[in-house]
Amino acid sequence: xxxxxxPELDAHSDRAVFRQIADxxxxxxxxxxxxxxxxxxxxxxxxxxxxxxxxxIRNALQVLQSEGLTVAEHGRGVFVRSRPPVRRLASxxxxxxxxxxxxxxxxxxxxxxGGKPSVDSIKVSEQAASPDVAExxxxxxxxxxxxxxxxxxxxxxxxxxxxxxxxxxxxxxTQIEQxxxxxxxxxxxxxxxxxxxxRFVEEIRSRMPLREEIRALKLAPxxxxxxxxxxxxxxxxxxxxxxxTVMSSDAYVLSYELPAR
Amino acid sequence: xxxxxxPELDAHSDRAVFRQIADxxxxxxxxxxxxxxxxxxxxxxxxxxxxxxxxxIRNALQVLQSEGLTVAEHGRGVFVRSRPPVRRLASxxxxxxxxxxxxxxxxxxxxxxGGKPSVDSIKVSEQAASPDVAExxxxxxxxxxxxxxxxxxxxxxxxxxxxxxxxxxxxxxTQIEQxxxxxxxxxxxxxxxxxxxxRFVEEIRSRMPLREEIRALKLAPxxxxxxxxxxxxxxxxxxxxxxxTVMSSDAYVLSYELPAR
DNA sequence: CTTTATGACTCCTCTAGACGAGTTGGTCAA
DNA sequence: TTGACCAACTCGTCTAGAGGAGTCATAAAG
Numbered sequence: 073x074x075x076x077x078x079p080e081l082d083a084h085s086d087r088a089v090f091r092q093i094a095d096x097x098x099x100x101x102x103x104x105x106x107x108x109x110x111x112x113x114x115x116x117x118x119x120x121x122x123x124x125x126x127x128x129i130r131n132a133l134q135v136l137q138s139e140g141l142t143v144a145e146h147g148r149g150v151f152v153r154s155r156p157p158v159r160r161l162a163s164x165x166x167x168x169x170x171x172x173x174x175x176x177x178x179x180x181x182x183x184x185x186g187g188k189p190s191v192d193s194i195k196v197s198e199q200a201a202s203p204d205v206a207e208x209x210x211x212x213x214x215x216x217x218x219x220x221x222x223x224x225x226x227x228x229x230x231x232x233x234x235x236x237x238x239x240x241x242x243x244x245x246t247q248i249e250q251x252x253x254x255x256x257x258x259x260x261x262x263x264x265x266x267x268x269x270x271r272f273v274e275e276i277r278s279r280m281p282l283r284e285e286i287r288a289l290k291l292a293p294x295x296x297x298x299x300x301x302x303x304x305x306x307x308x309x310x311x312x313x314x315x316x317t318v319m320s321s322d323a324y325v326l327s328y329e330l331p332a333r
Numbered sequence: 334x335x336x337x338x339x340p341e342l343d344a345h346s347d348r349a350v351f352r353q354i355a356d357x358x359x360x361x362x363x364x365x366x367x368x369x370x371x372x373x374x375x376x377x378x379x380x381x382x383x384x385x386x387x388x389x390i391r392n393a394l395q396v397l398q399s400e401g402l403t404v405a406e407h408g409r410g411v412f413v414r415s416r417p418p419v420r421r422l423a424s425x426x427x428x429x430x431x432x433x434x435x436x437x438x439x440x441x442x443x444x445x446x447g448g449k450p451s452v453d454s455i456k457v458s459e460q461a462a463s464p465d466v467a468e469x470x471x472x473x474x475x476x477x478x479x480x481x482x483x484x485x486x487x488x489x490x491x492x493x494x495x496x497x498x499x500x501x502x503x504x505x506x507t508q509i510e511q512x513x514x515x516x517x518x519x520x521x522x523x524x525x526x527x528x529x530x531x532r533f534v535e536e537i538r539s540r541m542p543l544r545e546e547i548r549a550l551k552l553a554p555x556x557x558x559x560x561x562x563x564x565x566x567x568x569x570x571x572x573x574x575x576x577x578t579v580m581s582s583d584a585y586v587l588s589y590e591l592p593a594r
Numbered sequence: 595c596t597t598t599a600t601g602a603c604t605c606c607t608c609t610a611g612a613c614g615a616g617t618t619g620g621t622c623a624a
Numbered sequence: 625t626t627g628a629c630c631a632a633c634t635c636g637t638c639t640a641g642a643g644g645a646g647t648c649a650t651a652a653a654g
Contacts, residue, residue, distance in 0.1 A: 088637060114604065125639045127388075130605090138399045138555075140541045147604050147646030163591050269593035276589070278539035278557050278582035280401045294399070296539050296557035296582070304593075321539035321557070328537070328589045330424050332530035332565075349607060375634065386609045391635090408616030408634050 076113050076121045077105050089124060090131035097132065101141055101152055108154035112142055140294035140322075153292060155322050159185065159231065163328040166259065166272055176257035178224050193223040193233075194251045198240055205237045208303050208314045216240035218249055220258065223288060230289045231324070234317040242267070242312060258313065259304070267306040274302045278321065289320045296321045337374050337382045338366055350385060351392035358393065362402055362413055369415035373403055401555035401583075414553060420446065420492065424589040427520065427533055437518035439485050439493075454484040454494075455512045459501055466498045469564050469575045477501035479510055481519065484549060491550045492585070495578040503528070503573060519574065520565070528567040535589075536562045539582065550581045557582045 078096040081089060100106045113121070118129045133150055136142045144150045164170075165177050182189035201209065201217045209217070221235040236258060238248060247254050248261050259269060277299040281291055289297070297318050304313040339357040342350060361367045374382070379390045394411055397403045405411045425431075426438050443450035462470065462478045470478070482496040497519060499509060508515050509522050520530060538560040542552050550558070558579050565574040 090637075116603085125641090127640090128638060131637080133605095134395070138541070144605060145647090146606065147648085149604060149647095163589065166591060166593060168593060271593055272591040274589050274591065276537065276587040277585075278559055280399070280555055280557065282400075294541055296541065298539055324538075326537040328424065328535050328591070330427060330533040330535065330589070332427060332429060332532055351607075377633080386611090388610090389608060392607085394635095405635060406617090407636065408618080410617095410634060 076117065078121065081122060089122075090128050091135065093118065093122060093124075093129065093132035094135040097136055098139070098141060101136075106152050108152055110152045112136075112150040112152065114149060138294045140292065143292050158325050159187075159226065159323055161324060161326050166269075168263075168269070176253075182226055187226045188228070190225045190228070191222050192225065193221070195219075195221050196249055196251060198244070198249075201237065205314050205316075208301070209237065209239055209311045211239060218243040220248070220253070226323070229323075230320075232317055232319040233285070233288050234315055236313055236315045238262075238313050262304075262306075262312055267310075267312050269312075270305050270307040270309075272302050272304050274300055276300050276326065281318070285318050289318070291320055298324060298326065300326075337378065339382065342383060350383075351389050352396065354379065354383060354385075354390065354393035355396040358397055359400070359402060362397075367413050369413055371413045373397075373411040373413065375410055399555045401553070404553045420448075420487065420584055421586050421588055427530075429524075429530070437514075443487055448487045449489075451486045451489070452483050453486065454482070456480075456482050457510055457512060459505070459510075462498065466575050466577075469562070470498065470500055470572045472500060479504040481509070481514070487584070490584075491581075493578055493580045494546070494549050495576055497574055497576045499523075499574050523565075523567075523573055528571075528573050530573075531566050531568040531570075533566070534564045537587065542579070546579050550579070552581055559585060559587065561587075 077100060078093075081092055085092060087095075097106070097112060106112065112133070115126055115129045115133070118132075119126055122129070133142065133144065137144060137150075141153060142150050143153050159182070165181065170177060170180060178191070179189045197219050198216055199219055201211055201213075201215050203213060205211075205217060206213055206215055209215075211217070216239075217237045218240055219235055219237050221233070223230055224232040224234065238258070242262075242265065243249060246261060246265060248258050253261060263269060278296055279299060281289070281295070281297045285291065285297060291297070298321055300317045300319065302313075302315045302317070303311050304315070306312050338361060339354075342353055346353065348356075358367070358373060367373065373394070376387055376390045376394070379393075380387055383390070394403065394405065398405060398411075402414060403411050404414050420443070422442075426442065431438060431441060439452070440450045458480050459477055460480055462472055462474075462476050464474060466472075466478060467474055467476055470476075472478070477500075478498045479501055480496055480498050482494070484491055485493040485495065499519070503523075503526065504510060504519075507522060507526060509519050514522060524530060539557055540560060542550065542556070542558045546552065546558060552558070559582055561578045561580065563574075563576045563578070564572050565576070567573050
C-alpha cells in the first residue's frame with residue numbers, strides 16, 4: 073500500500089484526534105495535493121494509516137463533509153467536492169432593456185454564459201396570502217394572490233426554486249395565470265397591464281437548507297442556500313409582485329451596484 | 334420520568350433510525366413544542382425513550398446541529414438555537430448623507446437600532462496586493478496596498494470581520510494608516526483626499542465558514558457566512574478601495590434596491 | 595459476444611461499552 | 625452566611641466490533 077500523504081498525529085496536542093485528521097485532509101485539499109473530484113483515501117486506509125478506530129475516521133470525514141469540502145458516495149468513496157460553474161446575478165438583470173428582447177432574465181443570462189437553461193415544476197394556483205406576503209404586497213390579511221412556483225435548472229442541474237406572488241386582483245384571468253407566462257416573463261405582462269415597474273427591493277438571507285430544499289435542489293451536504301425575497305414596485309409605489317427564491321449557494325454569486333449618492 | 338413528547342419509531346420505515354429521531358425533534362421545534370432556548374432531552378433520556386444506543390442518538394443530534402437548529406453545550410445539554418437580533422443592511426448605507434454625520438456606517442446603524450457597537454482587533458499594515466485584490470483595484474501585480482483589518486461586535490457578540498485594501502499610493506501617510514481613521518471612517522478620508530466616491534459594487538457569496546472564521550465570529554455549528562467583497566469607485570472610474578468582509582449569516586439580512594430602469 | 599454471477603471494496607447504520615471534562619446544585623464545615 | 629467540596633448529570637472523544645447495501649471489475653455461463 074502506498075504511503076498516504078498525511079503527517080502523523082500529534083499525541084501531545086490537546087486537539088482531538090478526529091480533528092487533527094480532518095485538519096490533515098483539509099490541508100491537502102487546500103494545498104491542492106487533493107484536487108476537485110479526487111478520491112479521499114478510504115476509511116480502511118485511513119484507519120490503518122493513523123491506527124485509530126473506524127468511528128474516529130468517520131468523525132473526521134463528517135467534519136469535512138459538513139464544511140462542504142467533500143462528498144461521500146455510498147459504495148464508491150469520499151470525493152473532494154467540485155464546484156459547479158457559478159452564475160453571477162448582476163443588479164441590472166431586471167432592467168427593461170433586457171426584458172424587451174422577449175426572454176425571461178434567467179433564460180437570456182444562462183444562454184449568454186453558454187449553459188442550457190430549463191424550467192420545470194411550473195405550478196400556478198390562487199391562494200390566500202400568508203401574513204408575510206400580504207404585508208409585503210400591502211394587501212389586507214386573507215387577500216387572494218396568484219402563486220407561480222417553478223424550478224430553474226442549468227444543464228439539468230437544479231440551481232434555484234422560486235415562487236412569485238401577485239395580487240389576484242391584478243393577475244387573475246391574465247396570461248400570468250398560465251404556465252407559460254409568455255415572452256419576457258411576468259414582468260413584461262405586468263407592464264402590458266399598465267403597471268410600469270419602477271424598482272425592486274431584494275432581501276437576502278443565508279442559511280442551511282430545509283429537507284425539501286435539499287431534495288429540490290439536489291444539494292450536497294454542507295451547502296447553504298441563499299434565501300432571496302424580491303418585491304417589485306410599480307411607478308405609483310404599489311407592490312405588484314413578491315418573489316420568494318431559494319438558491320444553491322454554490323451556484324451563485326450575487327452582485328449589486330450601490331450609488332454613493 | 335416524564336414521558337417525552339415524541340412518537341415511537343416506525344420499524345417498517347426504511348428511513349434510518351437516527352433520521353427518524355432527528356425528524357421527531359425537528360418537528361417538535363418547528364411546531365413550537367420546543368421553542369428557542371429550550372433544552373432538548375438529554376442523550377440518556379432519548380436513549381431510554383427510544384431504546385437505542387448512544388451513538389444513534391448522537392447521530393440524530395448531529396443532524397440537527399448541522400442544520401443549525403440546535404446547539405450543544407458541553408456539560409449543560411443541547412438547546413434549541415435562538416436567533417440573535419438581525420441587522421439589516423440597506424443599500425443606501427454608504428450614502429454620503431450618512432457619512433457626513435461624522436460616524437462610520439456600522440456605528441451609526443447599530444446605535445440607531447439600539448445596540449452597542451464596538452470594533453476591535455484593528456490592524457493596519459502595508460503589504461503586496463494579492464492577485465485578486467490587485468485586479469479589483471486595477472493595480473499591477475505586486476503593487477503595495479494598505480490593509481486595514483478589524484472586527485465588528487454588537488453587544489459584545491462578534492458579527493463581522495472586514496479587511497479593507499487601498500492602494501498605498503493613495504493611502505500611505507494619511508490618517509487611513511492610523512488605527513483610528515477619524516470621523517466618518519475611511520470613506521470620509523478618501524473624499525477629503527479628493528477621491529469623490531461614485532458607486533460601490535458588492536459581490537456576495539454564501540458558504541460554510543473556515544475554522545478561523547468560526548473562531549473569530551464565535552459561530553455556532555451549522556451557521557453559514559456571507560462573504561461580501563465591496564469595491565468602491567471614485568467618480569473618475571478608478572477603484573479606490575476593496576473591502577473583504579465575512580459576516581455571520583444569522584446576524585444579517587442584506588437588502589438592496591434595484592432600479593427597473 | 596453478451597449476460598449473469600461473484601467477490602472485493604466502499605460507505606451506512608447500529609450496538610455496547612469506556613473514560614474525560616465541563617456544569618450545576620447541594621452538603622457540610624468553617 | 626460563606627466557601628469548599630463533591631456527586632450527579634451533561635456532552636465529548638474513542639474503541640471494537642456487527643451486518644447491510646451500493647458499486648465495480650472480473651470471471652463464469654449462456
